[in-house]
Amino acid sequence: MVEDETRAVSAGAQTASFEEPDLTGLTQDQLIDLFVNNLVEEKGQNISETEKQQIADDLKDAVMTEILMSLPDYLVNKINDSFENGTASEEMIEAVVEESGIDASKIAEKVMIKFRDDYLNNKEEM
Numbered sequence: 001m002v003e004d005e006t007r008a009v010s011a012g013a014q015t016a017s018f019e020e021p022d023l024t025g026l027t028q029d030q031l032i033d034l035f036v037n038n039l040v041e042e043k044g045q046n047i048s049e050t051e052k053q054q055i056a057d058d059l060k061d062a063v064m065t066e067i068l069m070s071l072p073d074y075l076v077n078k079i080n081d082s083f084e085n086g087t088a089s090e091e092m093i094e095a096v097v098e099e100s101g102i103d104a105s106k107i108a109e110k111v112m113i114k115f116r117d118d119y120l121n122n123k124e125e126m
Helices: 002-016 028-043 049-070 073-084 090-100 104-120
Strands: none
Touching: 028 049, 028 104, 049 104, 073 090
16 A cells, blocks of 8 residues: 555656646757656666757657547548648647647657666667
């Protein structure tokens, strides 16, 4: 029983830093950089900025892939068409995600938790 309570407190402590109000003004890229820096620090690694950027890019790709997989086909086609005709933008993609009604924040959170677990456990495929 005490062990379970300890795990619950530890798990809560790990996510508490991302729920603090001082993070509210940060951009998505700043939040990802913070996440990656915390991840690298937690693993005890000393890596270059280029390697950190690669981890951030891999994380962004994983989140976007999962979001796209959650969209209905007609909205994925809408995004693909916009890339083909050169009208794709971050705002347009956000509008499509909003139109879909999916909870992109929940998807991103799920992907980030899995990404963290895979990274800390040296899994090759993140």
